[in-house]
Amino acid sequence: MLKVRLIPIMTFNGISLVKTKQFANTRTVGNPIQVARVYNSRNVDELVFIDIKATEQGRKINLPLVKKVIDECFMPVTIGGGINTFEDINDLLGIGADKVLIKSMALQDPDFIVKAVDYFGSQCISVAVDVILDNGEYWIYQKSDNKLLMETFIDKMHQCNVGEFVVNAVYNDGMMNGFDKELYQKVIRITSKPIVALGGAGTPKHFTELLKTNYKGALAAASIYHFTQYTPQDVKIALKKEQIPVRI
Amino acid sequence: MIAIIDYGMGNLASVQKAIRKLGKDVIITCDKKEIQEASLIVLPGVGSFEQGMKNLKDRGLIESLNQEVIQNKKPFLGICLGMQLIMEKGTEPIECKGLGWIKGTVEVINNSRFPVPHLGWNKTYKLGEENQEDNLSNNFYFIHSYHVLPEEQIECTYVDYEFKMIASIQKENIYATQFHPEKSQNAGLSLLKTYIESHA
Numbered sequence: 001m002l003k004v005r006l007i008p009i010m011t012f013n014g015i016s017l018v019k020t021k022q023f024a025n026t027r028t029v030g031n032p033i034q035v036a037r038v039y040n041s042r043n044v045d046e047l048v049f050i051d052i053k054a055t056e057q058g059r060k061i062n063l064p065l066v067k068k069v070i071d072e073c074f075m076p077v078t079i080g081g082g083i084n085t086f087e088d089i090n091d092l093l094g095i096g097a098d099k100v101l102i103k104s105m106a107l108q109d110p111d112f113i114v115k116a117v118d119y120f121g122s123q124c125i126s127v128a129v130d131v132i133l134d135n136g137e138y139w140i141y142q143k144s145d146n147k148l149l150m151e152t153f154i155d156k157m158h159q160c161n162v163g164e165f166v167v168n169a170v171y172n173d174g175m176m177n178g179f180d181k182e183l184y185q186k187v188i189r190i191t192s193k194p195i196v197a198l199g200g201a202g203t204p205k206h207f208t209e210l211l212k213t214n215y216k217g218a219l220a221a222a223s224i225y226h227f228t229q230y231t232p233q234d235v236k237i238a239l240k241k242e243q244i245p246v247r248i
Numbered sequence: 249m250i251a252i253i254d255y256g257m258g259n260l261a262s263v264q265k266a267i268r269k270l271g272k273d274v275i276i277t278c279d280k281k282e283i284q285e286a287s288l289i290v291l292p293g294v295g296s297f298e299q300g301m302k303n304l305k306d307r308g309l310i311e312s313l314n315q316e317v318i319q320n321k322k323p324f325l326g327i328c329l330g331m332q333l334i335m336e337k338g339t340e341p342i343e344c345k346g347l348g349w350i351k352g353t354v355e356v357i358n359n360s361r362f363p364v365p366h367l368g369w370n371k372t373y374k375l376g377e378e379n380q381e382d383n384l385s386n387n388f389y390f391i392h393s394y395h396v397l398p399e400e401q402i403e404c405t406y407v408d409y410e411f412k413m414i415a416s417i418q419k420e421n422i423y424a425t426q427f428h429p430e431k432s433q434n435a436g437l438s439l440l441k442t443y444i445e446s447h448a
Contacts, residue, residue: 096261
């Protein structure tokens with residue numbers, strides 16, 4: 001039986017790993033290579049590493065450092081941050097990334113995504129969907145004050161045949177108050193592609209709550225693993241007790 | 249020396265890293281002489297069947313693989329697309345000829361209940377061992393939309409994905425996995441170690 005994937009997220013600011021709250025209030029949480037080593041030794045299902053400042057600061061991702069992170073890992077690794085060209089994707093796949101996570105280019109130039117899927121294969125192109133909640137609707141910021149309905153964006157990316165969506169509830173980022181179950185119900189009605197839910201996990205119960213709905217996709221988290229006693233293994237034990245299939 | 253075949257189809261660095269982790273000598277190559285001298289040939293790969301065959305052909309590798317694996321019976325490990333290419337016929341995106349070492353085809357996963365691609369960790373088992381405990385040692389990482397359908401009696405392992413889908417095949421000196429041992433943590437490293445140490 002196929003297992004539910006549990007994915008720790010590592011967010012990097014160009015200097016060290018950080019954890020944000022609602023994409024602000026940055027806290028430093030360690031060295032990426034050491035943290036990757038720990039996650040590998042804990043036998044996690046997959047890992048996602050994002051340089052959250054690369055696009056904003058107009059720089060490329062630090063390839064030698066990312067290579068060291070990937071070299072620690074014997075599970076699938078997704079890398080995101082500042083990906084603007086085929087060369088960027090090629091560089092990341094060349095140092096051993098399995099998937100790349102793209103946000104800005106997906107919003108600015110869907111044609112780039114179509115071509116990337118064609119050239120590199122659907123399975124390695126993931127799209128980041130950073131969702132905000134406004135007036136009871138889910139939106140994505142296209143530019144600083146230009147909003148796009150989440151549904152429109154995901155539908156468009158689905159048509160581009162991307163491999164996976166990482167759907168992050170920005171309003172839940174770092175809040176550790178549970179996943180937004182309604183959000184993921186909505187997402188699975190828009191696309192049949194693999195989904196990674198992110199934003200809000202604070203206790204193992206939050207994971208089981210989401211998986212007791214129709215949502216059967218992957219679950220990612222950061223704060224719970226950085227700031228609480230719970231490891232990915234603890235979450236799996238809790239899921240297994242609820243008869244949810246996990247690799248344990 | 250283990251030779252990983254370089255034919256421009258995806259993530260070879262990960263396979264090399266995993267084999268190196270086991271302390272084995274390994275090169276990534278498309279050089280015929282190096283392939284000839286290798287003790288074991290690994291054919292990984294991600295991408296479409298048609299492109300994979302085209303790339304092997306363009307690099308003149310089909311003949312040299314046939315020579316080593318079929319005539320000289322050199323141990324061979326195919327991974328993912330590298331498994332699919334050893335079949336007679338592929339269908340991705342259109343019907344085309346494979347290496348033909350094993351009778352049968354590669355078809356798109358036709359599944360009504362579960363999503364395609366088949367993505368994530370799944371338990372592999374041999375026929376008759378379906379009820380074996382589901383644990384860290386028999387779960388491997390899969391990511392694929394096509395699966396192989398052999399038309400000859402060969403040794404297989406399976407995963408459950410609405411139907412019994414083939415996870416690995418073995419025939420004489422040929423072993424191939426649909427899953428990625430290089431991405432399957434200790435289970436994958438241990439499988440690679442066992443195969444390499446008993447064959448190379």
